[in-house]
Amino acid sequence: MSNRKSTPYVLVLPAWVWLAMFFVVPIGGMLSLSLTTGNVVTGFQQTFEVGNYVEAVGTYWEQIVRSLFYGGCATLLCIVIGYPMAYWIAFRGGAHKSTYLLLILLPFFVSFVLRTISWRFLLADNGVVLGTLKSIGLIPSDAAVLNSSPAVILGLAYNFLPFMVLPIYAVLERMDPRLVEAAHDLYAGRVQAFLRVILPVSLPGVFAGVLMTFIPTSSDYVNSSVLGGTHNTMIGNVIQTQYLVNNNYPIASAITFVLMGLLLAGIFSYARALGTERVMEVHA
Amino acid sequence: MNHRPRPHLSPELLRGLTRRRQRGPLSVPGISRRSTLQAGGVAAAALALSACGVGGQQRDSESVEDYWGGKERTGSLRFGNWPLYMDSERTQLQQFTEATGIEVDYKEDVQEAAQFFGQIQPKLANGDDTGYDLMVLPNGFELAKLIELGYLVQLDHTRLNNYADYAGEVYSNTAYDPGNRYTIPYTSGITGIAYNPDYVDREITSIADLWDPAFEGKVGMMSDAQEIANFGLLYNGVNPADSTLEDWEAAAAALREQRDAGIVRAYYAQDFIQPLTNGDLWMTMAWSGDIYQQNAEEGTNLKFVVPEEGATLWTDCMMIPYTSQAPVDAIELMNFLYEPEIAAGLTEYIAYITPVPYVQEVFREWAAAEGDSERAEALTDMAESSLVFPTEDEYQRLHNFVNLAAEDQEQFASLFHAITQS
Numbered sequence: 001m002s003n004r005k006s007t008p009y010v011l012v013l014p015a016w017v018w019l020a021m022f023f024v025v026p027i028g029g030m031l032s033l034s035l036t037t038g039n040v041v042t043g044f045q046q047t048f049e050v051g052n053y054v055e056a057v058g059t060y061w062e063q064i065v066r067s068l069f070y071g072g073c074a075t076l077l078c079i080v081i082g083y084p085m086a087y088w089i090a091f092r093g094g095a096h097k098s099t100y101l102l103l104i105l106l107p108f109f110v111s112f113v114l115r116t117i118s119w120r121f122l123l124a125d126n127g128v129v130l131g132t133l134k135s136i137g138l139i140p141s142d143a144a145v146l147n148s149s150p151a152v153i154l155g156l157a158y159n160f161l162p163f164m165v166l167p168i169y170a171v172l173e174r175m176d177p178r179l180v181e182a183a184h185d186l187y188a189g190r191v192q193a194f195l196r197v198i199l200p201v202s203l204p205g206v207f208a209g210v211l212m213t214f215i216p217t218s219s220d221y222v223n224s225s226v227l228g229g230t231h232n233t234m235i236g237n238v239i240q241t242q243y244l245v246n247n248n249y250p251i252a253s254a255i256t257f258v259l260m261g262l263l264l265a266g267i268f269s270y271a272r273a274l275g276t277e278r279v280m281e282v283h284a
Numbered sequence: 285m286n287h288r289p290r291p292h293l294s295p296e297l298l299r300g301l302t303r304r305r306q307r308g309p310l311s312v313p314g315i316s317r318r319s320t321l322q323a324g325g326v327a328a329a330a331l332a333l334s335a336c337g338v339g340g341q342q343r344d345s346e347s348v349e350d351y352w353g354g355k356e357r358t359g360s361l362r363f364g365n366w367p368l369y370m371d372s373e374r375t376q377l378q379q380f381t382e383a384t385g386i387e388v389d390y391k392e393d394v395q396e397a398a399q400f401f402g403q404i405q406p407k408l409a410n411g412d413d414t415g416y417d418l419m420v421l422p423n424g425f426e427l428a429k430l431i432e433l434g435y436l437v438q439l440d441h442t443r444l445n446n447y448a449d450y451a452g453e454v455y456s457n458t459a460y461d462p463g464n465r466y467t468i469p470y471t472s473g474i475t476g477i478a479y480n481p482d483y484v485d486r487e488i489t490s491i492a493d494l495w496d497p498a499f500e501g502k503v504g505m506m507s508d509a510q511e512i513a514n515f516g517l518l519y520n521g522v523n524p525a526d527s528t529l530e531d532w533e534a535a536a537a538a539l540r541e542q543r544d545a546g547i548v549r550a551y552y553a554q555d556f557i558q559p560l561t562n563g564d565l566w567m568t569m570a571w572s573g574d575i576y577q578q579n580a581e582e583g584t585n586l587k588f589v590v591p592e593e594g595a596t597l598w599t600d601c602m603m604i605p606y607t608s609q610a611p612v613d614a615i616e617l618m619n620f621l622y623e624p625e626i627a628a629g630l631t632e633y634i635a636y637i638t639p640v641p642y643v644q645e646v647f648r649e650w651a652a653a654e655g656d657s658e659r660a661e662a663l664t665d666m667a668e669s670s671l672v673f674p675t676e677d678e679y680q681r682l683h684n685f686v687n688l689a690a691e692d693q694e695q696f697a698s699l700f701h702a703i704t705q706s
Contacts, residue, residue: 040405041342041432041690063705125564144501146564147550229550230543233705241705244402245509246697 034253044249056254060238064259067235068266070149071218074156075164078213079206081157082164086205087198089165090172101169104162112159116226119155120146123227147229155223160216164209171205172198207274215263235259343434345466345606352440352611360387361613364400364416366600367392368577369470371633379629380620386613394420396553398508401426404605408435413607418614420470423460423599424510424685425693427467430603432690436466437604443615444468446622454679455599455639459525459687467601468618469639471573471631474671474682475511476595478570478588480560488567491519491591495542504559504568505539507551509700510685511596512539515569516700518593518683525684532699539703551704560586572671573636580635580662588671590681597682599639632663637672644673 034052036044057064089100107115121127123146126134133139145151179201183193221236228234235255242252345351363377370376370390377388393416394400400421404414408430421427430436441448447468455469479488483502494503494515506512514524516535527535542548549565557578559565575588602621604614620626622639628646631638647667654660666672674682688696 039690039694041429120558124559124562126562144564225553230546230548231706238705241701245396245398246694246701247402247405248694 030253030256033249034257036250038250040247040249049250052250052254053258056251056258060235060255063233063235063238064255064262066233067218067259068262070153070156070224070234071214071220073153074160074217075210075214077153077157078161078164078209082161082209083168083202083206086165086168086172090169090175097173101166104165108162113222113226115159116155116222119151119158119227123151123154146227147232149228149232151227152223152232152234155227156217156220159220159223160213163212163216164206167208167212168202168205171202175201203274207270210270211267215267218263219259342432343606345434345436345438348438348440351437351606352443355612357386357612357616358610359385359613360389361417361610361617362389362391362415363614363617364391364393364419365470366394366420368574369420369600369634370630375633376621376626376630377617379626380617383620384616386616388617391416396508397422397424397426401429408433408605408607411607413609414605416605417608417610418602418604418617420600420602423458423467423601424508425688425697427460427601427603428687429690429693430605431461431466435606437606437608437611438465439468439604439618440615443612444619444622446619450622450624450627450640450642452639452641458599459684460599461601467603468622470600470602470621471634472597472599472637472639474572474590474595474597474637474674475506475514475569476572476588476590477567478556478560478575478586479567480563480565480586482585483563483566488587488589489592491515491593493591494567494569495519495538495547497545497547499566500546501549502564502566503542503547503549504552504556504565505542505548505704506556506569507553507704509697509704511569512551512704513696513700514596514683514685515539518591518595521593523594523683524596524686527686529695532696536699536703539700543703543706571636573634576635576666576669576671590678594681594683596685597637597679598685631672632666635666635672637674641673 032046033044035046035048035050037047037049037052038044085104089097093100122129124130125144125146130139130143130145134141134143145154175198179197180193183197188196218234219236221234221240224232224234224237239252239255239259242248242255369392374388374390377390381387400419404416404419407414421430441464447464451468455472456464458464461467477488477491477494484499493499494505505515513532513535516539517524517527517531519538520531520534522531522535549559552559552568554571554574556565556568556570557574560568560570561578561582561584570588572588575586578584579586602618604611608614621630624640624642624646627638627640628643628650631640631643632647644667647663651660651663651667654663670678686696
């Protein structure tokens with residue numbers, strides 16, 4: 001019988017080993033690295049240099065704030081675009097629901113970087129969109145979108161949209177349709193039924209979607225480097241440069257921890273505001 | 285950490301197993317992992333943090349005799365190069381395989397020198413195979429670091445007879461690698477200014493044109509710290525190779541001014557051609573061969589100029605990492621690429637400056653043999669082009685990059701990354 005008792009532990013063991021190997025250890029190593037001084041040739045010595053964090057925040061606060069702002073804008077955009085999509089597929093998709101879902105996922109069969117680069121063609125000054133608008137005189141001939149904040153935010157929203165649509169769809173699809181019927185029986189109009197029944201039920205999906213878009217968008221570096229111009233650098237680009245280009249591992253690690261801390265703090269206060277049970281539901 | 289199958293146990297690996305590791309950022313988590321798990325408490329983890337840093341990664345590169353003694357051909361090699369640095373049929377590699385029987389796995393993996401260095405550095409520090417037996421990097425900071433760290437194989441010049449016979453003088457004794465101990469050039473090029481005459485209605489002759497507010501939001505600059513620094517320095521009338529900290533600061537100030545005036549549209553790693561062609565950019569810092577290729581292949585009419593203040597001459601060098609699995613095959617290919625006919629074929633496609641001056645003759649011979657064809661015309665054009673065969677005068681106006689030790693590089697890079705990563 002002791003065999004049976006240990007079964008759950010045996011089953012959970014791979015997950016623990018996985019987490020320890022690929023999460024706890026690298027995080028520990030990175031924390032250690034973030035407190036060292038030196039360079040790649042002479043080596044990095046452990047000096048508990050807290051100044052690395054001061055330098056990281058002091059030098060790059062602008063990029064950190066910008067990343068959270070871009071991530072926030074992209075997430076909002078994803079909700080505005082993604083919610084109606086999920087709603088439509090869940091309630092009006094009929095027999096073709098899975099086809100529509102596949103269509104949403106289809107761009108994912110193309111490499112992330114290529115998808116982003118194709119936006120360069122789309123947003124070019126004389127490209128499909130701007131060129132057409134210019135030729136019919138809707139916008140001034142020197143208008144430009146590419147290499148600006150809106151271009152980066154649009155790229156981010158486009159690339160992470162499915163991460164918003166799918167969780168919202170999952171919640172709406174599981175919703176008992178009788179809830180809506182009951183609302184109508186109780187004389188709720190369509191707007192009332194949506195605001196007081198459907199929306200509250202779907203919030204856990206929105207919550208999950210926000211987590212799944214806000215975290216990757218605010219730490220992304222591809223969109224900013226492909227679609228951004230001057231003053232559009234995100235913190236992901238800085239980390240990439242510090243780590244891969246300058247080989248300044250201590251500063252790169254310090255920025256990473258600052259970003260991680262900010263995101264965690266943000267998520268926890270967000271979870272608190274919405275109620276923790278919703279965080280749990282997300283994983284159900 | 286690395287689950288690649290290993291063909292054989294390398295001495296580096298054995299050393300790593302039998303001795304406490306000192307090199308490599310990856311050895312840090314190695315040490316801290318063990319101690320963390322053993323102690324299993326926060327206090328112990330803190331102790332572990334204090335116990336480890338990353339040791340110096342410098343190693344001594346083996347002497348030519350020590351390294352090359354007993355090394356043999358393996359029959360295949362992996363060659364890491366930049367995109368568009370060989371035609372899509374890989375003609376020269378096919379010729380190499382025909383001549384020697386050695387198969388080449390060609391990878392266009394080098395997109396940006398610094399980033400590529402960042403990818404291979406931890407592997408080299410650990411004594412691991414990088415996935416390349418031969419690779420091409422410019423004569424910049426990364427090359428200096430690779431040499432300083434002892435990561436490159438010292439070349440056995442007795443195996444490089446073509447190089448001895450055909451390499452141009454300018455390329456055989458350089459500041460970045462005196463005596464070509466570690467590298468020989470693959471190709472050279474000029475960083476100058478390219479512009480699109482469809483949008484720019486005057487002749488561009490000067491670096492100062494890149495600061496002209498008339499081109500607001502239509503100027504492209506390069507994101508590489510050294511490339512952009514050179515242009516800031518030349519704008520201020522300073523020769524990059526002799527520049528000092530004060531010069532760098534002044535150059536950074538000029539570049540910041542240019543950026544904050546809204547003149548710069550974006551900083552490009554190497555993808556400036558497409559925006560220049562479609563009008564997103566009117567003018568940009570550019571590499572000579574890219575413009576030549578674009579015009580020759582797409583029929584565009586982009587202009588390239590070596591500005592009056594001067595421009596920079598860089599050299600992409602071939603080198604063998606010390607963990608190479610096929611150094612003999614690699615050095616044979618290096619030598620093969622210096623055969624004039626092979627070098628000519630390569631240059632005909634990439635349109636950069638070849639280290640083999642004799643190629644100019646080969647072009648003329650080929651053009652004569654072709655008679656009256658399009659190719660003959662293209663070959664003659666190229667043989668006459670100063671973008672491919674700079675004249676003595678032009679070489680005088682082309683400057684070298686500044687050579688810096690690792691600790692100065694950091695200061696230099698952070699000054700200029702503050703410009704490009706705003």
